[in-house]
Amino acid sequence: MPREVTIGIEIHCELKTKTKMFSGALVAFGDPANTNTSVIDLGHPGTLPCVNKEAVRLAIKACTGLHCTIDPLVKFDRKNYYYSDLPKGFQITQQFHPIGKDGYVLIQTDEGEKKVRIERIHMEEDTAKQFHKDTGTYIDFNRAGTPLVEIVSRPDMHSAAEAAAYVEALRRTLFYLNVSDVKMEEGSMRCDINISLSDDPEKLGTKVEIKNLNSIANVQKAVQAEIERQNAALDAGEEIVQSTRRYDEPTKSTVLMRKKEGNVDYKYFPEPNIFPIRLDEKWIEEIQNSLEELPEQRLERFKKQFGLNDYDASVLVNDRDMADFYESVMADAKDAKKAANWVIGDLSAWLNKNGLNFTKNPASAKAIARLVNLIEEGTISGKQGKEVFEDVMQGADPDQVIKDKGMQQMSDDGALLELINTVLDQNPKSIEDFKNGKNRAVGFLMGQVMKASKCQANPKKANGLLVQELNKR
Structure with missing residues (x-):
């Protein structure tokens, strides 16, 4: 016993x-x-x-x-x-x-x-x-x-x-x-x-x-x-x-x-x-009535205000400085969950790797919020976002980084359709595989589209247009 x-x-x-x-x-x-x-x-x-x-x-x-x-x-x-x-x-x-x-x-x-x-x-x-x-x-x-x-x-x-x-x-x-x-x-x-x-x-x-x-x-x-x-x-x-x-x-x-x-x-x-x-x-009452928000109160507010799950809210609230920074990000970010993922994941990992914490964070909340929004809007891909993030952590403006590196995603339907049809014309075997029910053909063709666009095609939009064109063939 x-x-x-x-x-x-x-x-x-x-x-x-x-x-x-x-x-x-x-x-x-x-x-x-x-x-x-x-x-x-x-x-x-x-x-x-x-x-x-x-x-x-x-x-x-x-x-x-x-x-x-x-x-x-x-x-x-x-x-x-x-x-x-x-x-x-x-x-x-x-x-x-x-x-x-x-x-x-x-x-x-x-x-x-x-x-x-x-x-x-x-x-x-x-x-x-x-x-x-x-x-x-x-x-x-x-x-x-x-x-x-x-x-x-x-x-x-x-x-x-x-x-x-x-x-x-x-x-x-x-x-x-x-x-x-x-x-x-x-x-x-x-x-x-x-x-x-x-x-x-x-x-x-x-x-x-x-x-x-x-x-x-x-x-x-x-x-x-x-x-x-x-x-x-x-x-x-x-x-x-x-x-x-x-x-x-x-x-x-x-x-x-x-x-x-x-x-x-x-x-x-x-x-x-x-x-x-x-x-x-x-005097005692004045002190008690002006008390800061307690962690358990902030936890419930984060879940209610931002729709975060228990895990994300807990990780943020456990570090007050991280939670403060996240709230500043959310003043401009549109997607609370994706903002939380960046703050808890990439940003925290970068700070740890460089021996820093959120009180010595070189990136502004506005820059992180803008980066999250650019990915959400489809201006850049998630993969490109990680590249932009490295520059943001050096104090750069995400819009300027995208402009300087020519990263803006191709989202225009006309330009995407022209690119997709060129790829389809070059890969008739893959069209035949698709018609025979081999769905992996779509993945292969998407890879060719991204390669042809130098990874600037909007993946979500390109995938939808690709399937649409395949069904027409």
């Missing part, structure tokens, strides 16, 4: 603010080490924290988008511990009064839609960043004090696929709301995953934590690797030890970092330097 897998996830997400949670120091990824620091974030004596209003606003947006109940009374607490990346010797957080609680995220599974509950969302400040090298450990305090929300799920997930789907759904929602840039590779969204296996569905097994996963793919790989490790250990009669592990990508396994003897006593107490803040209910 398969063991019961139980998974809970804690996600730390950096908020998209210009300054830090309790000081005016800048927040900027990639700046030289220790250039964006403040005496407040470094815990110098006599300094006092001041709550970042924008961070609170973004936290309210996150709570609303994740269906949480918001507590209008903001209180902060001190989490006391000593570690080299914590300059003050304590972290300001919300242990007892989270700003949001009892929310949920909907994910898609093989069994259909599933609700994963969110226990709480609380605001806090980030720690500094450590770099371990052969010559010692170096600390960059630029990150110290960066505003965070920590999102704690209920243990509602039971597979690696569900864990990955939850993180992806959460990432997508926060990105759509402009709460965070959610760049896992840069550390602005970090996952800690708790996994336990049990032979008794009514009882949880020993919890093991996997720290700091930096991609959706690694979330799924790490969880699956840990499930397999624990299953193998339990099959061998070994005891699972409560511990913290990390995912090692080269070996595709989890590696022990440290064992946990029990829960750490952080000696929480109310932060004495920040008085409780009662948020104005009207």
Whole structure:
């Protein structure tokens, strides 16, 4: 009998603010080490924290988008511990009064839609960043004090696929709301995953934590690797030890970092330097009423407005920048499905190949829309369209490319009929084959027509006229 897998996830997400949670120091990824620091974030004596209003606003947006109940009374607490990346010797957080609680995220599974509950969302400040090298450990305090929300799920997930789907759904929602840039590779969204296996569905097994996963793919790989490790250990009669592990990508396994003897006593107490803040209910309502369109809302709108199927709409909506570009294309494109095919297919492939994304797309939405329309109108063929596309991606105008390369399709009935009859006169055997019911003769003759026209004949129109002329012979 398969063991019961139980998974809970804690996600730390950096908020998209210009300054830090309790000081005016800048927040900027990639700046030289220790250039964006403040005496407040470094815990110098006599300094006092001041709550970042924008961070609170973004936290309210996150709570609303994740269906949480918001507590209008903001209180902060001190989490006391000593570690080299914590300059003050304590972290300001919300242990007892989270700003949001009892929310949920909907994910898609093989069994259909599933609700994963969110226990709480609380605001806090980030720690500094450590770099371990052969010559010692170096600390960059630029990150110290960066505003965070920590999102704690209920243990509602039971597979690696569900864990990955939850993180992806959460990432997508926060990105759509402009709460965070959610760049896992840069550390602005970090996952800690708790996994336990049990032979008794009514009882949880020993919890093991996997720290700091930096991609959706690694979330799924790490969880699956840990499930397999624990299953193998339990099959061998070994005891699972409560511990913290990390995912090692080269070996595709989890590696022990440290064992946990029990829960750490952080000696929480109310932060004495920040008085409780009662948020104005009207301010909360204004934030909620001006919320950006959520991904699930956009998905339904794309299907209704553009007539897209579930697959195309989902692929577009999963990448907000791609969805934004598609909407811009649809301001001028006539065929929504064909426009989606070009954006999802050729355009995405070209950007990936060249190490770019939709925010650095060299082609304008108007140029892609015009290309789609030219193919739909029969001005050029689909094959020619791919050739024109390469020039469009270099900034060229599709109409000018067609003109310069003499690509415009031959669509005039008179010119096509003259060409077709010349081909028929040259291929009497194929006419005889057609009369004898050999339909492949049409394909051969169409090939000759396209060759004679240097691929400029409108295929659809030429095919219809060809059959018409064959029936006359």
